[in-house]
Amino acid sequence: MFGKKRVAIVGAGMTLFRRNMKETGKELSYEATKMALDAAGLEQRDMQSVVMGSAPDAFDGVHMKGEYLADGAGAINKPYSRFFVGGGTGVFTPLAGWWHVASGQFDSCLVVTEEKMSSCYPHPQFAFTTIFDPILERPIGMNLIWIFALEMHRYMHRHNLKKEQIALVSVKNKRNALDHPCAQLGANITVEDVLNSEIMCWPVQRLDVSPTSDGAAAAVLVSEDVAKEVTDNPVWIDGVGWCIDSTHWTNRDLYYPDYVECAARMAYKMAGIKNPPKEIDVAEPYDPFDYKELHHMEGLLLCKKGEAPKLTAEGVTQRDGDLPINPSGGLLGVGNPIAAAGMMKVCEIFWQLRGEAGKRQIPGDPRTGIAQAWGDLMQYGSVIVLRR
């Protein structure tokens, strides 16, 4: 049921997330990796394999940047590969780590994610112009925010939503992030602040959006036998799921992320989850924009289509609610160094399940948590199920 060998996370670490960091991409990777190894009580020589997740090479400004980051990621003279599925990378990379160990090929795998968006000059947004089709889209003069604005507007239209209902997510997450020591944009804001913020591409306003950031996050994965030796508190990877939808994103109704549902079903099947809202204690869905948290909650089958805003308004998704969503503060609050952001969510679930999340700790005795990332042109969903 869980692959040839059961796989556990035994240590995790992350750097601060900030708009501009002095460290190079290699140094950020090193800092996060060392932190994760120290937390696990292990050393680089104990790691049999390494996987790296990092989003567009255009940000760091190095072709084949996986190779460039190898030394910072502790991969010298080791089996090493890099995975890249757009924004989904952060949650996908630990999935890759999972099969390195679950296949029996290795007993341990170091999972590293890094992003140095600030290298892209004058603004990281520039790099995003090249994600679009050169014939159908680039000539129109595409801006990245447009695709989110189009999707957000469609979602609002299909479920008859107002901005106020969506802005609640931004308020919740930024407030949650005040308790995260690495957060870039933790703040106490109100729904009015969001509604009064600069209109970027209606209906997207400045406080609906997560920032660009530099940062890295890492985790140590080991097989069951090794886990027993290094810790008495392993967190098991019980379900993995990923899915990609067609490139032709303009040929779909964007109000619902089928690809997230497809990935979630794959992960839930493996984990034996039949009733997600009841069996899942905490969730970290990807929230680069506030409406995305709602969109993904529905895709993850945590509630019915169109129901997510209601749950948010009722406080169900607060830390002390019945289904805490993004207790970390999410991308909106902590920051969005693309690949590292997804990994931050996985690390958050890890710390929550172990009771180590400090001021962000959700009450009760959480045993099952999920993290999810989204990527590409409204195409990618990656989901991980963690259990204690």
Add this chain to the structure above:
Amino acid sequence: MSTKIKNYQGESIESKDIKEGRIPTEKFKPKAKFAWSAGIAMSRFLEELKNGKIIATVCSKCGRIMVPPRIYCEKCFKPTDGWTYVKDTGTINTYSISFLAADASRLKEPIIVAIIDLDGASEAMGIIHRIEEVQDWKEVKFGMKVKAVWKKPEEREGAVTDIKYFKPVKEE
């Protein structure tokens, strides 16, 4: 972050520190130029745009009429079975009012961008394009009918910009 970890790594710096030369930086502009072969489907699509027409491909198995055209149906995984023209009118599936240009600079007059489901194509077969000739952007509505405004034939190059924009069509 875990309660067990006490030292947080990462040294934050300000953009002005970089601009004013206090942080050593190495600048480089990559030479990355590409010329993608348009291939069978896109070549025909672009040629037809030059003629003032929008062409689609048809899959006989699922019956879909697909724009942008493609030589394989991704749903059935088989080659598509023929070409057919679709209209240059459609309805707005979703839209956004953008105050940002492609390079993230701020615009005084917003750009209206929309996904337009074309008449004659299958359901939700949209393409992305701009909407203009709108007095007040608050007029734009979901489901609004629009029509393409083309460049003059001699100005067309075989690109999606041969359609200058789509404009609202008055209901009769």
Add this chain to the structure above:
Amino acid sequence: MSEVAIVGVGCVGFRPITPELSYKELMFETAVKAYEDAGINPRKDVDVFVTCAEDYLEGFSIFDEFVPDQLGAALRHLFTVTGDGMLGLATAYMLIKTGQFDTVVVEAHSKASDILTYMDIVAFGLDPIFNRPLGGHPYYVAGLEMNRYMHETCTTMEQCAQVAVKNKKNAIENPYAAYGADVTLDQVLCSDMCFYPLKKLEISTPADGCIVMVLASEKVAEKLTDKPVWVKGVGWCTETPNLETRDWSRAPYTRLAAEMAYKTAKISNPWKEIDFAEIHDLFAYKELQHMEALKLCEYGQAGKLTEEGLTALNGELPVNLSGGLLGMGYGLEASGMQKLFEAVLQLRGEAGKRQIPDVEIGLAHTWRGIPTTTGVVAILSNLK
């Protein structure tokens, strides 16, 4: 524990240019061939799809966006490895070994003709602070390595050039090769000196093409085909990205990858147990260096063995029957797949005029090119 086999392959190319097809259409055509060969319907029978691509070789950020439709993977479980096609093979191997997945598709392609500034992009892979500001054509890295390798092993210019002669000649019989040619040793030695001591005819030229493979677990493989090619072992390794600290003559990344693969495949005497090898030869001297790193011979001996004809078509251990990259064309991230493809054809007895008799075990090897030190080794067999 399930064995893993390759049950279907498809290859389009390799050709110098492919202007009539977009990269999507090239992938579609190849995928159709592979699925036909395996006898599967990708919409129903495939559990995972793996593509291998690098953004800057395609001209798109997040190239992953543009791959699913043409492989039959729309709304299916696909992901992208930024690496050589053989890293895709290693990934597929591990996925099947978890016991959770039965059928995995791996794809890699090269649309080198779409890249107008290929060498600038290779240079873009160099360290931005320590190496790039020095400028220059990035292949100077190969010149540095070839010089050191020749100095330490006393390999001669003639021995390196002989690799080019052998491989380009082998490629003439390969319908999938772009640059088969009958060149003499003198012609290679007298070709333009590009990055001393590396000469023009010792450098592989990029070519366009695509290869798709279908891998399956034991129980599915035995249902689909009576000619499965078993993956007996895979190994991969990255030494270091830094020019300043790498080993310039022994290619340790290949040695460590080979040791991993040999251990799983239970190979203790490579030269004797392996029937043929497909080794990465972006530069002619690389074939020799990699042969030694693969422990096919002692350090410094590969040049002599090549000179004496032991790695020729009818030699004791033929190397690069396909014509190598020197003969087929350099398929960028698909170059490992070019090696695997030939190995599969040989082991199935489908290699036409290049077929060697009585083959049971083959080796495929790849390297990710300048400026990397990443290699992958796979041992394949037609015996379980």
